[in-house]
Amino acid sequence: MIESSTPPLADLDGYRNVTDLLVARVHTAPDHVAFEVEGADAASSGSWHPVTTAVFADSVRALAKGFIAQGIEAGDAIAIMAPTRYEWAVADLAAWYAGAVVVPIYDTSSPSQVDAIVADAEVRLGIGGTWRHASLLQAALAQTPGVTLGAWTMDAGDSPDTGAAASGSLLDLVTRGADVSDEELEARRASASQDDPATIVYTSGTTGEPKGVVLTHRNFLGQVLNIAAAYREIVNEDGNTVIFLPLAHVLARGLQLICLASGMRIAHLSDPSTVVATLDTLRPTFLVVVPRVLEKIQAAxxxxxxxxxxxxxxTAARSTAVAWGRRAERIDAGRRVRRDLGLRLRHRLFEALFFGRLRTVMGGRVGYILSGGAALDPELSLFFRGIGVPVIEGYGLTETTAPLTGNLPGRITSGTVGSPLPGLTVRISDDGEVLARGIGVFGGYRNPAHDEDAFIDGFFRTGDLGRLDEQGKLILDGRLKDVxxxxxxxxxxxxxxESAVEADPLVSHAVMVGEGKPYLSALLVLDPEQTREWATAEGIIIPLSVQPDIRAVTDPTLRAHLQKAVDAANALVARSEQVRRFSVVFADLEDRTLVTPTMKLKRSVVLDRAAVTVEDLYL
Incomplete structure (x- = not known):
């Protein structure tokens, strides 16, 4: 099969732009709790408070009036640079209510990255999560030509000494908008059509310079309405979720809109390390994670x-969970399964010993987990299915407004990223590249020069290699440029x-090398936290110091441990695909010149910094 399509489930007629999603929700359920906000007032820090749809909409409208009073015109760009938090949602919708185009910037971006994005997108006003973020935006705005409208912070209070002064807080903007009439706001809210730009999202640039992806209101509306229809069993008024992925990423932002339109309660966490400790309080029914989170839960x-x-x-419990998950998938697929009393008894035993406790760690109510952003080990997917928490694996890019394909409840196939979502088509080119067309696929980059090789026959070239199974589900095989x-x-x-080796908790990233060489080698990049814990348990000291170059870590006990992961991975592939030699290395995974904000390794940068280490593998 070379092409697979799914017809749309939703009609976009009656919607002018994304703001209509909030307008419709306010009309339907104004008093429904839309958000849970931590420390909503000074006297209640650390606790969570409900925010209804109507209250959220009032905050959005008030801030939108502030934008208009400050001088924002329809079509102007507003940059948001902040960690994931409730105010991000308010600012996002308020910018759209004011007729503006939103430019998200990762809160970990360097000053040079902020400068480049602000200049390229012609940003007129900036919003920072903290005074530091606002100062970075202010400095970038000061370098751009034309009239700019300042950088404002989500944090109220006095500004610390952070360089270029911010203009004030969002509360100040709200005050400025007090005289803007409801009629003026409504006219501005309705100014954008479905085919007008809603946002410009800059790709993280794992294989080259970042590109400005222009997504329209039609892209967002099509994705939100169709995905909500396809996943109504999961995303509904009875459920709640915790968003801790960066809202600067289109996946988290799209999820937020889907939940808002469907009535699913949202809580935000800016620090992913606090997620597990918070789940017992928030008790979500649905989570969106990257595979590394699932790997860490299993490793813990x-x-x-x-x-x-x-x-x-x-070990026996893990094998039992995988077998149980595989059995469940076969039942879903309508295949016959033999009765296995032994498996049933083992599962019952390990449910009492392990599985129930694992679900409790996740809050006790999680019905499904969505995994995206990287390949998920099929056995890991089966394991979570076996403990009673099915994992829905999906696939998408910024250019497809997040999900392009996805498994559906009751139709999960581990090892695939599912079928095209409603309104989308996937085609496999003659050289195995995944091509995409449909409602969520963007029309082009901000810089037309970037479009030259981006499309073929009306399809977007994803740069990923893949194939379709007999059911039309996509199986990913890697990146075209990584071959x-x-x-x-x-x-x-x-x-x-690489994915097989990365299943070891100590390995954050595996990088196979061998271009133009007689055999394959690899760099195994250590996970600092997991490695320190392992070393302590082993009674050894592993030096993990950051250096300009990426050099080998030579501890023999560590190497012997990871040799098992390499041997297991080699057993999965053909002889010509096996790695003969490897080096264990340490790198600064907080370095945004090395790792993207979505934790993807920039392969070319790694190979450049590890050039000496790689050469040693071929001596």
Whole structure:
């Protein structure tokens, strides 16, 4: 099969732009709780308070009036640079109510990155999460030609000494908008049509310079309404979720709109490390994560079992969960399964020992988890299915307004990223590249020069390699630009091997190398937190110091441990795809010149900094 399509489930007629989603929700359920906000007032820091749809809409309208009073015109660009928080949602919708175009900037971006985005998008006003973010935006605005309208912070209070002074807080903007009439605001809210730009999102640039992706109101409306229809079993008024992925990323932002339009309660967390501790309080029914989060949950369970001398018992429990998950998938697919009393009894035992406790760690109410952003190990997917929390794997890009494909409840196939979502088409080119067309696919980059090789026959070229199974579900095989051709002419796609090694908790990233070389080698980039915990348990000291170059970590005990992961990965691939030599390395994973804000490794930067280490693998 070379092409798969899914017809749309939603009609966009009756919607002019994204703001109509909030207008419709206010009309339907003004008193429904839309958000839970932490520390909503000074006397209640640390607790969570409900915010109804009507109250949220009032905040959006008040801030939108502030934007208009400050001088924002229809079509102007407003940049938002902040960690994930409730005020991000208010600012996003308020900018659209004012007729503006939103330009999200990751809160971890460097000053040079902020300067480049503000200049390229011709930003007129900036919103920072903190005074530091606002100061960075203010400095960038000061370098742009034309009249700009200042940078404003989500944090009220006095400004610390952070360089270029911010203009004030969002509360100040709200005050300025007091004289803007409801009629003027409504006219501005309705000024954008479906085909007008809603946002310009700059890609994180793993393989080249960042590009400004222009997404329209039609792109967002099509995705929100169709995905909400397809996943109504999960996203509905009875559910709630926690968003801790960056709202600067289109996936988290699209999820927020879907939840808002569907009545699903949202809580925001700016620090992902606090998620597990908060789940018991918020008790979400649905979570969106990257695979690394699932790997860490499983690794933590294994570590606790080891501390209690139950490693062999845990290994049996994990195998049982995978078998149970595989059985459930076969039942979903309508295939016959034999009765297995032994499996049923083992599952019941391990449910009492491990599985129920794992679900409690996740809050006790999670019905589904959506995994995206990177490849998910099929066995990990089966494991979570086996403990009673099915994982829906999906796939998409900024250019497709987040999800392009996805598994559906009751139709999950581990190892695939599902079928095209409603209103979308996936085609596989002759050289195996995944091509996309449909309601969520953007029309082009801000810089037309970036469009030259981006489209073919009306389809967007994703740059990913993949294939469609007999049900039309997409199986990803890696990145087109990551393909390695060895000196003996063998063409290697490294993704399967790399993903297998990354299943080891100590390995944050695996990077296969070997372009033009006689055999394949690899760099295994350590996860600092997991490595320190492992080293402490082993009674050894692993030096993890940041250096300009990426150099090998030579501890023999660590290397012997990771040799097992390499051997297991080699067993999964053909002989020509096996890695012969590897180096264990440490790198600063907080360095945004090395790792993108979505935790993807910039392969070319890694290979440049590790050039000496790579050469040593071929001596």
């Amino acid at each position: 369970a294994a570590s606790k079992a080891a501390d209690k001398g139950l490693t062999r018992v845990w 390695i051709v060895t000196s003996n002419g063998k063409t290697i796609v490294p993704t399967r091997w």
